[in-house]
Amino acid sequence: MPHPVYVPCVNINDDIVLIVDVTVSAGDTVKAGDMIAEVETDKAVIPVEAEQDGYVLKILCDVEERVKVGAVMMWIGDSPDEQVPEPASKNPDEVSSRTNSQLPTAKARALLDKHKLDVVQIPHQGERLTARDIEAFIAGQGGTAGGVTAAQVDSPQSFEEQLPGTPGSLRSLSAEEQGMVSTVIWHRDHAVAAYLEMAYDQQAWNDYAAAFAERHKFMLSPLLPLMAYRLVKLARDRPGINTTLVNGQKYLYDQVNLGFTVQVGETLYLTVVQQADAMDDRQFIDALGEVQRHAMAKKLRPEESKDATLGFSSMARWNVSRHVPVLAPYTALMVAHSAPQKGGQSAVLGASYDHRILSGHDVANVLQALTQPPEVQ
Amino acid sequence: MEKSEIKTKIRGKLAELAGEIGNDASQIQDDDIIPATGLVDSAGILGLVVWYENAFDMSLKQEEINIDNLGSIESMAEYVLKRKGG
Structure with missing residues (x-):
C-alpha cells in the first residue's frame, strides 16, 4: 500500500516551507528513520524522515521549490511496483495543487493520524479528503478505528489547523x-x-x-x-x-x-x-x-x-x-x-x-x- | 461634589448612551422621566445604572433601582447626595 509523506509543519507561523534537499530517488529503498529530505523556513532547517520501511515510489517535489505544509511530497510503498494515486492536477509549478486530490484537510489529517489510517484507504468524492469522508469510513467499519470513536477526536483540540496564507498574527482567546x-x-x-x-x-x-x-x-x-x-x-x-x-x-x-x-x-x-x-x-x-x-x-x-x-x-x-x-x-x-x-x-x-x-x-x-x-x- | 456637577456628569453620560442608538438627548430636562423619553432603551438604562454606581462609587441594591430614586437627572443627583449623606 502506498504511504504518503507529507510536508511537515516546522513552525506554526509558517505554512510554506522550502525544499532544500531530497536525498532519495524513485526506486530507492528506505528504512524508518532514514532522512529522505530537508525543508527550511526562516527559522530552521529540519530533516524529513521516512516513517516506515519501503520503496520510494514517486517524488512530487523539487529542490528549491516552495511547498505548502501538509502537501504530499513523496510516496513510499511496501513494494517497488505499487501504483501511486493519480493527482487531480498536473500543474508543474506547485506541489500542493499537483497533489490536491489526495491532500486531506487539516481536520482530516488529524483523524488519519489518530486512527492510524492511510489516505489511500478512504474513498472520497470531493476535491479533497475531508473529516466527513473519514468519519463515514470509520462508521462503515463499525464506528471505531484505533480504539477511538470519531466523536471523541472530533473536537477543536484534537487537530491542528493550518494558518491562512494571508499575513496575520495569532492571539489567545479571552475567557468570553x-x-x-x-x-x-x-x-x-x-x-x-x-x-x-x-x-x-x-x-x-x-x-x-x-x-x-x-x-x-x-x-x-x-x-x-x-x-x-x-x-x-x-x-x-x-x-x-x-x-x-x-x-x-x-x-x-x-x-x-x-x-x-x-x-x-x-x-x-x-x-x-x-x-x-x-x-x-x-x-x-x-x-x-x-x-x-x-x-x-x-x-x-x-x-x-x-x-x-x-x-x-x-x-x-x-x-x-x-x-x-x-x-x-x-x-x-x-x-x-x-x-x-x-x-x-x-x-x-x-x-x-x-x-x-x-x-x-x-x-x-x-x-x-x-x-x-x-x-x- | 455639587449637585450641579453631578447633574452635568449624568447628562453627559445620558447623551452618550442616547447617541449610541442614534438619539439626541441634548434637550432633555432635569425632571424628564428618562425611560419615558425613549432616548435610551433598556440596555442603555442598564448601562446608565452601572455607570452611575461606578462614577459615584456606590453599590445599589436591585430594589433601589426604581423611578423614584433614579427616574430623572434630578432624582439621580439627589439620590447621590442622599446616599453620600450630603
Whole structure:
C-alpha cells in the first residue's frame, strides 16, 4: 500500500516551507528513520524522515521549490511496483495543487493520524479528503478505528489547523471568546439543532409589561424578563423542555437555570439565573437585573454564567426581525425574541431546539403558550 | 461634589448612551422621566445604572433601582447626595 509523506509543519507561523534537499530517488529503498529530505523556513532547517520501511515510489517535489505544509511530497510503498494515486492536477509549478486530490484537510489529517489510517484507504468524492469522508469510513467499519470513536477526536483540540496564507498574527482567546467557541462547538458536535418560529401580536405582552413596570416603578422595561420568566414557568410545568441528552440517555434537570443572552460591547454573555423556578416573577426580574448589571460591569460571578438548562435570547435592540440562536451546551431549547415588524406589533418568536429530545410539536406548543402573557391565557 | 456637577456628569453620560442608538438627548430636562423619553432603551438604562454606581462609587441594591430614586437627572443627583449623606 502506498504511504504518503507529507510536508511537515516546522513552525506554526509558517505554512510554506522550502525544499532544500531530497536525498532519495524513485526506486530507492528506505528504512524508518532514514532522512529522505530537508525543508527550511526562516527559522530552521529540519530533516524529513521516512516513517516506515519501503520503496520510494514517486517524488512530487523539487529542490528549491516552495511547498505548502501538509502537501504530499513523496510516496513510499511496501513494494517497488505499487501504483501511486493519480493527482487531480498536473500543474508543474506547485506541489500542493499537483497533489490536491489526495491532500486531506487539516481536520482530516488529524483523524488519519489518530486512527492510524492511510489516505489511500478512504474513498472520497470531493476535491479533497475531508473529516466527513473519514468519519463515514470509520462508521462503515463499525464506528471505531484505533480504539477511538470519531466523536471523541472530533473536537477543536484534537487537530491542528493550518494558518491562512494571508499575513496575520495569532492571539489567545479571552475567557468570553473561549466560552462562545465551546458553546458553538457543542451545538455543532452534539445537538441535532432545528429551528421553528411562530408569528404573534406583541401588544398583549407590551401592555402586561407596562402595567407591571408601573406597579413596581421599574426603571427598565420588564418585557423580556417577564417573557423569560414565562418560559421558566412553562419548563416547570413541562419538564421535557428542561432536559438534555447524555450518552444516549435523557437527563431531566431538577431545577431551571435560565440562560439569558447579554451583549456588553463586543462581548456576548449567556448570563444565568440559577434555580429560577423557585422564584416568583418579581424575584426573577430582580435576580436577572442583578446578573445583567454584573455582566455590564464585567463582574459576573462564576455561577452567573454557567450551567444554563434553558435559554432565552433577544436581538430586538438591534431591530433584528429573526435570528436562530445557538443552543447553550447541555440545553434542549433556546427561545429567540426578535423585534416587531416596522409599524406594527406583529413579531416572530423563534426557538432553536435539540431535535434528539424535542419534536417540532413540543416546541410549537411552548411557543404558542409563550406568545401570550400569563394573565390573558 | 455639587449637585450641579453631578447633574452635568449624568447628562453627559445620558447623551452618550442616547447617541449610541442614534438619539439626541441634548434637550432633555432635569425632571424628564428618562425611560419615558425613549432616548435610551433598556440596555442603555442598564448601562446608565452601572455607570452611575461606578462614577459615584456606590453599590445599589436591585430594589433601589426604581423611578423614584433614579427616574430623572434630578432624582439621580439627589439620590447621590442622599446616599453620600450630603
